[in-house]
Amino acid sequence: MLERVVGYSASIMDSYDDCAALVLVSGIDGPSDLKECVTSEKEIEFTSRNIHNSKLQTEISSELLKLARPTNVNQLGASNKFFNMQFSNSIMVPEKVYPSKLSPRNPDCTDPVFSLSWIDKYLYTMPTTALVFYDQASNETEEIVITQKIMHLKSRLGRLNCKLIVVLVGSESESSVSVLSLKRKAGLTGRDDIFVLDENVANLHGFLESLMAIIYDHTTAYFDAKMNKIREKRKALMPPYDVMLWDIRFTLKLAFCAEFKKDERCSIKLFESAYDSLTLVFVKGAINTDSEEYYNGRQLLDLIAFKLVRKLVGQKAYSMFRLHIRTVHHIYELNSISLNSKCALKWSANQFASFAQLCTLIESNQVSSSSSLYSKAVPHVPAGLLWLEVAQFLSKLGDSDQIEESLDDGFSEDEKDSVDIRNAFLNSISGLSLLPRSKAFALVRYGEWLERTEPDAATEAYKSAQRLLGSNAWPNIESFLSKKLNDKLNLFLLNLSDELPNLKHESNTQIFKVSAAFQYQSTFIGREIKAQVTLFPQFDANLSLEWIKITDSIGSYNFTHLESKEEGDDAKLLVRDRECSLYIKKRQPITLEYSINPLEIGEITFVNVEFQTKGGFKQIIPIEESSKYWLKDNAINSRTKKHFAPSEDPLFVSVKSRPARIDIIDETVTVAAVDERMKFDFKLISHEEQDIEPQYVVYMDDDVIMKDSLKLSADGTPSFISGYIDVSNSGFELKFTLTFDTASDSIPVSLEYNKDIDVIIPFRANFSLKPEYFPQEWPAFFAQVTDIPDILRKWCLHSTILSLLTNVSTYVYDCKLVLENSNNIFELEQDDVAINEPIDHNAITTAKHKFTTKLNISSENSFTEKKLIDNVEARAHLELTWKRQGHETLNKYIFPSVRLNLPSVEPRILAVPTVTDSEIKVSYHIENLTPKILNFSITMASSAYFAFQGPKIMSLRMLPFSSYALNYQLITLGDGRIQNKRPLPELRVFDKTSKRTLVPIAGSPGIVVDQGSLFIII
Secondary structure (H helix, E strand, O other), X not given: OEOEEOOOOOOOOOOOOOEEEEEEEEEEOOOOOOOOOOOOEEEEEOOOOOOOOOHHHHHHHHHHHHHOEEXXXXXXXXXXXXXXXXXXXXXEEEOXXXXXXXXXXXXXXXXXXXXXXXXXXXXXXXXXXXXXXXXXXXXXHHHHHHHHHHHXXXXXXXXXXXXXXXXXXXXXXXXXXXXXHHHHHHOOXXXXXXXXXXXXXXXXXXXXXXXXXXXXXXXXXXXXXXXXXXXXXXXXXXXXXXXXXXXXXXXXXXXXHHHHEOOHHHHHHHHHHHHHHHHHHHHHOOOOOOOHHHHHHHHHHHHHHHHHHHHOOOHHHHHHHHHHHHHHHHHHHHOOOOOOEHHHHHHHHHHHHHHHHHHHHHHOOOOOOOOOOOOOOOOOOOHHHHHHHHHHHHHHHHOOOOOEOOOOOOOOOOOOOOOOHHHHHHHHHHHOOOOHHHHHHXXXXXHHHHOOOOHHHHHHHHHHHHHHHOOOOOOOOOOHHHHHHHHHHHXXXXXXXXXXXXXXXXXXXXXXXXXEEEOOOEEEOOOOEEEEEEEEEOOOOOEEEEEEEEEXXXXXXXXXXXXXXXXXXXXXXXXXXXXXXXXXXXXXXXXXXXXXXXXXXXXXXXXXXXXXXXXXXXXXXXXXXXXXXXXXEOOOOOOEEEEEOOOOOOOEEEEEOOOOOEEEEXXXXXXXXXXXXXXXXXXXXXXXXXXXXXXXXXXXXXXXXXXXXXXXXOOOOOEEEEEEEEOOOOOEEEEEEEEEOOOOOOOOEEEEEEEEEEEEOOEEEEEEEEEEOXXXXXXXXXXXXXXXXXXXXXXXXXXXXXXXXXXXXXXXXXXXXXXXXXXXXXXXXXXXXXXXXXEOOOOEEEEEEEEEEEXXXXXXXXXXXXXXXXXXXXXXXXXEEEEEOOOOOOEEEEOOOEEXXXXXXXXXEXXXXXXXOOOEEEEXXXXXXXXXXXXXXXXXXXXXOEEEEOOOEEEEEEOOOEEEEEEEEEEEOOOOOEXXXXXXXXEEEEEOOOOEEEOOEEOOOOEEEEOOXXXXXX
16 A cells, blocks of 8 residues: 655665666545645655656656546646546655554544544555566576566565556567566566567557556455455444444545545445534534544534535535535534634635635636546536625624624634635636626625725725626616615715716715604694604715705705714714704714694695705705604613604604594494395584584495584584485495584584494295195096186295394384295285284294195196196295384395295195094095096004004095095004104005105194104194
């Protein structure tokens, strides 16, 4: 193993002047530079002849340079994606010490994990291949000498784990007897241990490909063996300290070896694992923050992070960098270290500078695109923006007001900054040359930094930024950046020391940000109201104003500077005196307060603020922004306090007339009913000193419904405003305005009163349609068409009505059923039902409407041709007449229509009971309403509650338009009372003609239906 390649010469091969050596120190995608190793080393000369003396050797070196990537990133040239080589004529190896100074078994090893010594050892370890040139022997004596040299050199290099390749320069082939004899005697048993080349050969392509393959195989085998040895050691040894730290050490060793092997996936995975474990060590607080290993661990975390940044592709590289920044910031917070502390700012600046240097290197094409070390870290973020971040961190670092000192930060051992702030700004500006707007932003930041020390350079920076923003590439731009630039240029306007050619009008640049607020959003005539206007300086300088004039829609108000009050320490935040100190301190706002006494009705709004500086500079700034706070003086400590602005829109105030001294007693309902003729009633009592005769207007929403005048006496006699409104089906606003004047005051006084009226449905109804028993018997016959009677059937519509009006009782006078479409099939027997009883909220009342249906024959031809209506369908609705209790107006409410479906020509069975103290009878009336002859099979089932006397099984044949009555006398059995009702014996009537079963229905209230069964009330 060879850890270093240096240019020393010593005494290993003094006597062998007839050979030439070329040492190839190679790694597969290894590191980009070689640092000094901290372990002890010794020098070994490899050859005394210059490696470029031989013509063949020189040509080979030249060709290899075209294939191998140089190790120094500052050198440019052709590169190969597999090899990282350096040529030399001498080597340097570490001295063997057991146990190693870097081993945890050595008592002198104090920091086995975070020591950078063992990291350097594995970070810069590379295998070596020695290429030695000999002239072919012309006799046996020379062959013996060459053989001895090769054997001695092979023995020495074997102890160094260096592979030896011998090149014989001559005309003989590799298969000649002398070459085979030399190979056997020197112990060069490998297939690729010896080559024979002709010095005059011009094309070395085949030899170089074989040579590169040998180096690649030797390098891969070396690191495979190294990784296997590390894994075996990891399993065999017991951890001498914390297991997590032990795992981190071996994970990093494997990661470094995988990196040399160009096993990208494996190396990234191992580096990520080591990074996560090391982060967990910091988060858990396993390391003392006062120790040196804490600082070394932070450096190790940075090293691993940038390893991953270089290896990851595209946006992932930048994401890894941002993750590393957030991780270390989180460690800062866990250790109670402010992100504005000196160590945190310095660390952040160094990290961004390192990443910016990497991105700058790629953008400037200083590294070949085929270089696997840098070409993958594609900078999706321009390097100029990263340099701007560095400059901002360093700016905070130089500002003592923003730095927070940390007593024990653990990261304060950082050495000097990697870059100064000026170079960071310049690198940012040059790196953003293709992004004009970002470059202008960087120039503004650069000018801010130069303001304190180099004002002229700051001016040039501002002008450069202004030219970028004012170019044709950015027409009519209005952004934060251009506003910031204008704010900075105000300094030169105030001093009148510089004329800016691109600034056409001074009014384009506002040196104050102005906000204002009225104390209240409404006031009355003659009542004083206050206003506050706040000026926020937009420049970093002190300024003296001569005067300030505030203008609103009714006048202007002047504040004059008083020389005796110019002391900066006495400058107040809140100014009420018209003669006051107008000395504006750096970045300190000033609030001017004044009073207004309006004399007319209307609105008052802010207009603008005008001021003049001592240098004669004038400016008018419109007032367009409202203040969020209202300033008040604290009576206890005389400090100004902020209170939230009292109104929603403080930029205007509404001026109204003086309030009227009139009491209003509202007796109008708050909830009206749909289609109600609602009465509104307002009682007015005057407390004015004189009798008045006001004019009033009543509005329903925006519609005028009443306009009149009334008299109000000064003695308090009440007057009334009342009337009626036809309510629709939606809510509305009821409002009235009252205007009057008095003999002592000609200014009109107005009064306005409004209330919201909700509109609801006053009633809700449920309907139940039941048949009514028709006791009159009619004959069974089969006669001419003219003799067929109209068969009447009686029905009853039961209505249950619920009142929804709250806080009031209602009287229902009429409840009328209106048939909308009956086709002369329905006839009402009782069309009006008078209830006339009070109904409270959520109380119910009932109504019944009886009507009959009749058979309608549409043709008067023969009986066989007549067409009957099989189904009767009609619609009806209820009309309810009602009024509120205490009101005289009757209202009518129409319920939604009800659909009535009645079978007009279907047979039916009505059960009608007769209950007396001595007997219980039930009559089943079977009615054939059809023009057909029907056959029925009748069966009466037995019951556990009744014994009966009457037909049990029978057949019945019925003529068209006929009826038949079955009478049963019932005898109760046992104590069968079930809620004062008993189930009737089941009568089964089967229509043989239509193949269906008829179900008996209740013919009177004495029988009820429950779950499909008939029950008799006893």
